[in-house]
Every structure is written in C-alpha cells, then in structure tokens.
Amino acid sequence: MAMQKPSIPKGTRDFSPSEMMRRNYIFDSIRQVFRTFGFAPLETPAMENLSTLLGKYGDEGDKLLFKILNSGDYGSALSDEELRQASKICEKGLRYDLTVPFARYVVQHRAEIALPFKRYQIQPVWRADRPQKGRYREFYQCDVDVVGSRSLLNEVELIEIVERVFRKLGISVTLRMNNRKILYGIAETIGHADKMMEITIAIDKLEKIGLENVKAELREREIDDAAIEKLQPILELSGTNSEKLSRLREIIGASETGLKGIGEMETIFGYVERLGIELPIELDLSLARGLNYYTGAIFEVKANDFAIGSICGGGRYDDLTGIFGMPDTSGVGISFGADRIYDVMVGLKLFPEEVDCATSVLFVNLGAEEEAAALGLLRTLRDAGIAAEIYPENARMKKQMEYADRRAIPYVAIVGSDELAAREVTVKEMRSGEQSRVPFGRLAEFIAGK
Amino acid sequence: MAMQKPSIPKGTRDFSPSEMMRRNYIFDSIRQVFRTFGFAPLETPAMENLSTLLGKYGDEGDKLLFKILNSGDYGSALSDEELRQASKICEKGLRYDLTVPFARYVVQHRAEIALPFKRYQIQPVWRADRPQKGRYREFYQCDVDVVGSRSLLNEVELIEIVERVFRKLGISVTLRMNNRKILYGIAETIGHADKMMEITIAIDKLEKIGLENVKAELREREIDDAAIEKLQPILELSGTNSEKLSRLREIIGASETGLKGIGEMETIFGYVERLGIELPIELDLSLARGLNYYTGAIFEVKANDFAIGSICGGGRYDDLTGIFGMPDTSGVGISFGADRIYDVMVGLKLFPEEVDCATSVLFVNLGAEEEAAALGLLRTLRDAGIAAEIYPENARMKKQMEYADRRAIPYVAIVGSDELAAREVTVKEMRSGEQSRVPFGRLAEFIAGK
Numbered sequence: 001m002a003m004q005k006p007s008i009p010k011g012t013r014d015f016s017p018s019e020m021m022r023r024n025y026i027f028d029s030i031r032q033v034f035r036t037f038g039f040a041p042l043e044t045p046a047m048e049n050l051s052t053l054l055g056k057y058g059d060e061g062d063k064l065l066f067k068i069l070n071s072g073d074y075g076s077a078l079s080d081e082e083l084r085q086a087s088k089i090c091e092k093g094l095r096y097d098l099t100v101p102f103a104r105y106v107v108q109h110r111a112e113i114a115l116p117f118k119r120y121q122i123q124p125v126w127r128a129d130r131p132q133k134g135r136y137r138e139f140y141q142c143d144v145d146v147v148g149s150r151s152l153l154n155e156v157e158l159i160e161i162v163e164r165v166f167r168k169l170g171i172s173v174t175l176r177m178n179n180r181k182i183l184y185g186i187a188e189t190i191g192h193a194d195k196m197m198e199i200t201i202a203i204d205k206l207e208k209i210g211l212e213n214v215k216a217e218l219r220e221r222e223i224d225d226a227a228i229e230k231l232q233p234i235l236e237l238s239g240t241n242s243e244k245l246s247r248l249r250e251i252i253g254a255s256e257t258g259l260k261g262i263g264e265m266e267t268i269f270g271y272v273e274r275l276g277i278e279l280p281i282e283l284d285l286s287l288a289r290g291l292n293y294y295t296g297a298i299f300e301v302k303a304n305d306f307a308i309g310s311i312c313g314g315g316r317y318d319d320l321t322g323i324f325g326m327p328d329t330s331g332v333g334i335s336f337g338a339d340r341i342y343d344v345m346v347g348l349k350l351f352p353e354e355v356d357c358a359t360s361v362l363f364v365n366l367g368a369e370e371e372a373a374a375l376g377l378l379r380t381l382r383d384a385g386i387a388a389e390i391y392p393e394n395a396r397m398k399k400q401m402e403y404a405d406r407r408a409i410p411y412v413a414i415v416g417s418d419e420l421a422a423r424e425v426t427v428k429e430m431r432s433g434e435q436s437r438v439p440f441g442r443l444a445e446f447i448a449g450k
Numbered sequence: 451m452a453m454q455k456p457s458i459p460k461g462t463r464d465f466s467p468s469e470m471m472r473r474n475y476i477f478d479s480i481r482q483v484f485r486t487f488g489f490a491p492l493e494t495p496a497m498e499n500l501s502t503l504l505g506k507y508g509d510e511g512d513k514l515l516f517k518i519l520n521s522g523d524y525g526s527a528l529s530d531e532e533l534r535q536a537s538k539i540c541e542k543g544l545r546y547d548l549t550v551p552f553a554r555y556v557v558q559h560r561a562e563i564a565l566p567f568k569r570y571q572i573q574p575v576w577r578a579d580r581p582q583k584g585r586y587r588e589f590y591q592c593d594v595d596v597v598g599s600r601s602l603l604n605e606v607e608l609i610e611i612v613e614r615v616f617r618k619l620g621i622s623v624t625l626r627m628n629n630r631k632i633l634y635g636i637a638e639t640i641g642h643a644d645k646m647m648e649i650t651i652a653i654d655k656l657e658k659i660g661l662e663n664v665k666a667e668l669r670e671r672e673i674d675d676a677a678i679e680k681l682q683p684i685l686e687l688s689g690t691n692s693e694k695l696s697r698l699r700e701i702i703g704a705s706e707t708g709l710k711g712i713g714e715m716e717t718i719f720g721y722v723e724r725l726g727i728e729l730p731i732e733l734d735l736s737l738a739r740g741l742n743y744y745t746g747a748i749f750e751v752k753a754n755d756f757a758i759g760s761i762c763g764g765g766r767y768d769d770l771t772g773i774f775g776m777p778d779t780s781g782v783g784i785s786f787g788a789d790r791i792y793d794v795m796v797g798l799k800l801f802p803e804e805v806d807c808a809t810s811v812l813f814v815n816l817g818a819e820e821e822a823a824a825l826g827l828l829r830t831l832r833d834a835g836i837a838a839e840i841y842p843e844n845a846r847m848k849k850q851m852e853y854a855d856r857r858a859i860p861y862v863a864i865v866g867s868d869e870l871a872a873r874e875v876t877v878k879e880m881r882s883g884e885q886s887r888v889p890f891g892r893l894a895e896f897i898a899g900k
Contacts, residue, residue: 021491036838358490
C-alpha cells in the first residue's frame with residue numbers, strides 16, 4: 001500500500017480531545033436547559049432524499065448541497081449526456097440544516113406525534129460553501145422548536161431558554177427582537193406591501209452598510225423616494241421597547257397586520273417583565289433575518305463583550321410543513337451557533353478550568369508490586385465517579401510526569417514501597433507542587449473534596 | 451412547489467424522542483464509564499478524502515463506501531469515459547468506521563499528541579450495504595482505544611470497561627477472548643503458518659456452521675487432512691481458561707509466537723483474578739474476528755439472556771498507523787454496538803422508567819390569571835433542574851390531559867382559582883390518579899422527593 005500524507009477535506013475539522021471537552025461543555029449546557037423546558041431529543045439521518053432538500057434553500061442553497069453518488073454501478077444505464085446531470089447520478093444529499101429535516105419528520109410522522117411537539121436537535125450539517133475563517137463545510141446546529149401551537153407563551157419560553165443558556169455559559173448577551181408582521185405593516189404603510197421581502201432584505205443590512213447605503217439599495221429595488229422618506233423615521237426610532245411600540249402604532253396603525261405584530265410584541269414583552277426575565281431585550285426594527293419562512297416574532301442574540309456575528313437566532317414560522325403537504329401548522333424555534341459560542345468563550349476565557357482535564361488522577365507506575373495496589377485504588381476512585389488512570393508502563397519517572405503535564409492532569413498519585421508499607425498514597429498537586437500523604441481508604445474522599 | 455410525500459433514504463432512520471432518550475441513556479452510560487478511565491473524546495469529520503478510505507476495508511469494503519460528488523461543475527473538464535469512473539467525479543467519501551479516521555488522526559497530529567493516547571469516539575458511520583433487519587446504512591459506533599503502549603494493562607482496562615458498562619446497563623454478558631498470536635501458533639504447529647488468515651477465517655465460523663463444515667472449508671482452502679486432524683483437539687479444548695492454556699502450551703509449545711500469545715493471556719487473566727473483576731471471561735479458540743489488523747488479544751461480548759450477535763468487540767493491533775506512514779505504534783481498542791445494545795435492552799425491558807419521560811411536570815393552562823402563577827412556579831422547578839412545562843394554550847382540560855398522557859408526563863400540576871387563593875398547587879400523579887395539595891414554596895421539593 002502506498003504511503004500517504006494524511007489530510008482531511010478542506011472546510012472540515014478534527015476536534016481534538018481538548019476542543020471536544022470544551023465543545024461538549026457547550027452542548028451539555030444547552031441540552032440541559034432544553035431538557036428542563038420539556039423539549040425532547042430528535043435525530044434525523046445525515047442523508048436525505050434530494051427531493052426533500054432541493055428547492056428549500058433557494059437557488060444558491062441548491063448549489064451548496066453535498067450530493068451522494070448512487071451506490072453500485074451509477075452510470076451503466078445512463079447516456080453520456082445524462083452523466084453530466086447530477087440529478088441522474090445522485091438521489092441523496094447531506095442535510096443542509098436541521099429545519100427542513102424537522103419539517104419532513106413532523107409531516108412523515110404526524111400520526112404518532114403529540115402536538116404541540118417540542119423537540120431539540122443537535123447534529124452536524126454540511127454545506128459546500130467556500131471555506132474561510134469561521135465558515136466550515138461541516139458544522140453543528142443546536143435547534144429547539146415547538147410546532148403545533150400559536151401561543152406566544154412559546155416565544156416567551158424560547159426567551160427564557162436564551163437567558164438560561166447564556167447565563168450558564170457565563171456569556172453576557174443582548175437579545176434583539178422584531179416581528180415580520182410589523183415589517184409587513186411598514187411595507188404596507190409606505191405603499192409597497194408587495195415588496196416586503198425586498199425592503200426587509202435592505203433593512204437587514206442597516207447595521208452593516210449604514211442608512212445611506214440602505215436607501216440606495218431601496219432605490220435599486222424600485223422603492224420610490226416618497227416611500228423611502230416615510231420609512232426613515234421608522235428606521236431611526238429610539239427609546240424603550242414600549243416607547244418604540246407606541247410610536248410605531250401611530251405610524252403604521254392603519255395596517256391590520258402591522259397592528260397584530262405590535263400586539264404580539266406587547267404581549268411577549270409583558271410576559272418578560274412579569275416573569276422578571278433579566279436578559280436585555282431590544283426591539284430592533286432593522287432586524288429582519290434572511291429566511292423567508294418567518295411570519296411573526298424573530299430573534300437574534302449577540303455577545304455584549306465580543307465582536308462576532310449573531311450566536312443564536314430564530315423566529316416564528318406559520319407554514320414550514322406546508323411544503324410537505326401539511327398546512328396550517330405554526331411553529332417557533334431558535335438555533336444556537338456552537339462554533340461561534342465556542343469562539344466567544346475562548347476569546348473571553350469563559351471555560352471553567354476543570355473542563356480541560358480528562359483525568360483527575362494519574363497513578364505513577366513503579367513496577368509489578370506497587371502496581372497491584374494502584375490498580376485496586378483506581379477501582380475505588382472510578383467507583384466514586386472520579387476519572388483516574390495509571391501510566392501503563394513502568395517508564396522513567398520523568399516521562400510519566402511529562403505525560404501528566406501534557407494531559408493537564410491535576411493530581412499524581414504515587415504508591416512506592418514506603419507508601420505500600422504504610423498503606424498510604426502520596427498525592428502531588430501538580431500546579432502547586434504540594435504533596436500530601438493520604439490513607440488508602442480515604443483517597444476518593446480526598447480527591448472529591450479538592 | 452410540488453407536494454411531496456416525505457420519506458427518507460432506505461437503510462436510514464429517524465430517531466423519535468422516545469428512541470433518542472433511550473439511545474442517549476446508552477451513550478451517556480458508555481461515555482461516563484469511558485471518562486472515569488481517563489479516555490478523552492475525539493471527533494473526526496463525516497467526510498474523509500477517498501484516498502484515506504480506499505484500500506483499507508478490502509475490495510468489498512471499497513464498494514460499500516458512500517462517495518460524495520465533487521461540488522460545482524463536476525463534469526465539465528472530463529471526457530464521457532472519465533465520467534463513468536467514480537474516482538474522477540468524487541474525491542470524498544463518508545467514513546466507514548471510526549478506526550481508520552482515528553489512525554489517520556493519530557498520524558496527522560502526532561506532534562501534538564501525548565502518548566499513550568487514550569481516546570473515545572462516538573459518531574455515526576455509513577455503509578452502502580444492502581439494508582435488512584438490524585443492518586442499517588447509517589449507524590453509530592462507540593469506540594475506545596489506547597495507542598502508543600504495548601502494556602497488557604490496557605487490555606485489562608478495556609475488560610474493566612466492558613464490566614462496568616454492562617453492569618451499569620443491567621445486561622448480563624460473557625466476554626470471549628482469544629489471541630491472534632495463539633492462532634498463529636496453531637497455524638504454525640499444523641504446518642500452515644502461511645495460511646493463518648485462511649485458518650482463522652474458517653475457525654471463526656465454527657459456532658455458525660459447525661465442526662464438519664469448518665473442516666470442509668479448511669480442505670477447500672488447501673489445508674491437508676493431516677493438518678486438519680492436528681487442529682481438531684485444539685478446536686475441542688475444554689475446561690477453565692487456565693486448563694485450556696496449559697493444554698495449549700503442550701500442543702503448540704514449539705511455536706515461539708504461540709507461546710508469547712499464551713503468556714499474554716496468562717498475564718491478562720492473572721490481573722483479572724487479582725482485581726476481582728466479576729465479568730465471566732472465556733478463552734475461546736474459535737474466536738477470530740474478521741479484521742486482519744489484529745495482532746494480539748481479541749475480544750467479543752455477547753448478552754447471556756438475549757439471542758443477538760456480539761454487542762461489543764475489539765482487539766490489539768500493532769501497526770494500524772503504518773498505512774499512514776507511522777510504523778511501530780501499537781494500540782488496543784474495543785467498540786460498543788449501540789444498535790444491538792438497544793435491541794437487547796428493549797427485548798429484556800431494561801430501560802429505567804424515567805428514561806422515557808422528557809417532562810416531569812405539566813402545568814394545565816387555565817387562562818390568563820392562573821397562568822401567571824404557573825409561569826412563576828415553572829421557573830422555580832426549572833431552577834431546581836426539574837423538567838417542566840405548561841400547556842401553551844387554554845385548551846379543553848381533556849385535550850391537555852391527553853397530551854400529558856401521550857407524552858408520558860408523570861405529574862400534572864393544576865393552579866385554579868381555589869389554589870391561587872390558598873397559594874397551593876394540586877399535583878396529580880398520573881399513574882395512580884392520586885392528588886395532593888402542595889404549597890407554592892414546596893413544589894420543587896415535593897417533585898424532587900418523589
């Protein structure tokens with residue numbers, strides 16, 4: 001077999017043990033919060049039929065799907081012409097997000113599901129995007145959704161989830177919210193109800209490109225100057241959320257949909273206040289989010305102390321399952337971006353120290369006789385749930401200590417002939433260099449108490 | 451958009467919330483044991499370069515690789531002829547197991563890794579096998595390996611892991627062990643050292659097809675009758691492990707490799723006895739395991755009370771990383787088969803009841819005023835780590851109770867006007883129908899104490 005210099009496909013990543021321990025800390029924290037809210041886990045296959053995926057993410061998205069070559073003799077029954085059409089040689093593709101597979105699942109299993117259906121899903125997705133800093137071809141999404149209920153309590157619950165997740169992780173964040181119905185009301189008010197998406201997409205860029213450029217873009221999208229003038233005070237609204245909503249009611253009050261959106265936000269903010277949710281929440285009318293299936297409240301979370309894009313976002317959608325033949329099933333959900341959250345936590349040094357350590361105790365291996373005692377003690381530690389190991393060979397002490405060091409193991413346990421006679425362990429705390437003698441029977445208690 | 455009847459590719463599965471909760475129980479139990487032994491998590495990408503995967507699993511394995519169509523315009527620079535070669539239109543494939551990506555990782559990251567390197571990896575793999583009962587095209591593997599140490603303590607540690615995992619899951623199992631060096635010694639002794647793999651493959655089938663058919667197969671593989679006669683007493687060895695090893699020492703004692711294998715097994719069994727490992731372990735000379743990279747001890751675990759194939763297996767390999775240019779790095783590992791373990795646990799009803807319940811408490815929704823109190827209580831329960839939710843709409847009581855029922859929620863909490871006045875909750879235990887009145891301030895304690 002030829003020697004190969006091993007590598008992995010561009011845009012993909014290996015996650016080393018220390019990265020994995022940190023990633024798992026994030027996933028476990030998120031999962032634990034999802035669970036206390038009664039959300040149950042779901043997993044769907046990595047591969048979906050291309051017919052499920054195609055046409056759901058726009059033309060650009062279709063191009064970014066990873067397609068899987070039909071197995072067996074994929075080409076024998078095809079003409080040369082047909083071989084040049086991906087649709088002839090591939091029936092399956094890798095999932096592009098967790099939302100479409102979730103909608104597919106709900107429709108396919110509608111008979112077994114109790115509505116409202118509350119699920120969370122933490123799985124990788126794949127996109128054939130051009131790889132660049134912070135953008136990967138394989139990355140995890142952590143989605144949490146409720147479908148089958150129009151109640152705004154669901155929105156409030158998602159806000160509480162955002163509050164709890166980021167409090168647990170120690171990240172100070174601001175939640176920005178808006179409502180697609182308000183955006184529609186604005187479009188209607190300025191006389192361009194048919195152009196809500198265009199206006200929305202332009203507004204979405206307000207923060208990135210500034211007011212003047214947004215105006216230029218609106219003109220390009222054939223929004224007339226009078227309409228743009230009408231829009232300006234809305235873009236420049238300030239004050240508290242309720243001040244903004246009152247002012248908005250004056251400006252777009254003639255739009256029934258707009259009013260409905262204002263009412264929804266008032267209800268949601270009312271709950272937030274009564275429940276004493278401490279998360280800073282800001283009504284931001286420039287928030288639009290690109291996805292065109294949102295129909296009500298939309299969410300976006302940013303870290304306060306670290307410059308990076310949004311680390312969580314989502315919204316209400318009224319007809320996601322419609323594309324699979326199950327109309328009128330409203331849902332609302334948010335998605336946590338694990339990769340960016342990881343970057344924020346590394347940047348702000350938020351990972352607790354113990355997350356980086358896979359083993360709490362390393363027993364030095366001093367040869368056959370001492371080994372027997374160490375192995376017994378190891379069993380006791382593991383019974384107590386303490387991660388512990390013995391260096392598997394009677395190597396030089398220096399080598400064994402270096403191993404403890406490289407693996408960031410906080411305690412090294414030594415059972416030499418002295419200790420054996422006294423039935424004691426010498427425990428060395430690696431960071432301070434401090435040593436203690438601990439009776440065999442009290443070792444687990446000693447380590448657990450540290 | 452055209453309506454579609456949604457489905458998933460054959461051989462793949464959706465995992466519903468109740469399946470996922472049970473699967474997570476298995477994964478979490480296994481992971482927890484791996485951790486107490488100091489193994490650290492690793493993840494590799496779903497896609498590997500085909501050059502990494504091809505040639506590692508035999509011709510048959512190569513055919514079972516899922517290949518990913520090159521993104522962009524895969525065919526424009528190719529001739530019609532080239533389009534018929536998968537290698538021209540696909541550079542990447544989905545991982546087929548966790549072992550080859552692990553070996554690739556170790557070689558690629560050799561500079562950063564502290565040897566011995568102890569990692570576990572729990573990820574799905576994909577094989578374009580013909581789907582059938584119990585065989586899927588996407589399934590999870592749970593692997594645990596140590597590389598960079600020849601110490602037999604590692605084998606002993608894996609035996610302890612097997613003991614702890616199945617004790618935790620409540621599955622009574624037997625561990626069968628053998629040693630490739632003994633198998634080589636046998637082949638050498640009967641005069642066919644060059645045919646160890648052929649003999650091994652035939653012996654591997656002893657349990658499945660019986661002694662006579664194994665003999666016939668050996669003859670087909672050009673093992674002469676005299677050799678087959680010499681082999682027979684070995685296949686029929688009985689008694690305790692140490693009796694078998696003594697007898698074996700007499701029969702194959704002239705083979706140096708064979709003796710080394712016997713010595714290894716004596717060492718391992720010696721540790722097992724001294725440590726008081728309670729797992730039943732059987733030296734089974736008919737155990738061979740198909741994979742040709744094993745060079746020492748091999749393991750296979752079967753459930754005692756449920757008929758299904760092996761649910762865990764593995765062994766020692768001396769040169770897995772050699773294929774990627776890093777020779778002389780010995781390792782040993784085992785893999786747990788989550789799908790079969792799941793089937794065993796369902797078959798023997800071993801899942802604890804609480805695994806099936808995503809939410810412990812459902813608050814009935816009785817309208818705006820009562821809702822406010824319920825929402826406050828919900829926050830208290832969640833603060834205490836108790837999974838709780840409120841029915842999001844003020845629906846008919848019957849509908850809400852049906853929801854609690856379908857989701858197997860054990861407690862329903864009711865805060866009506868009576869309860870509001872008394873600042874108490876009525877808690878209904880769904881299984882017994884028993885009702886209790888609990889003061890607001892003691893609800894979390896009441897539920898936690900159940």
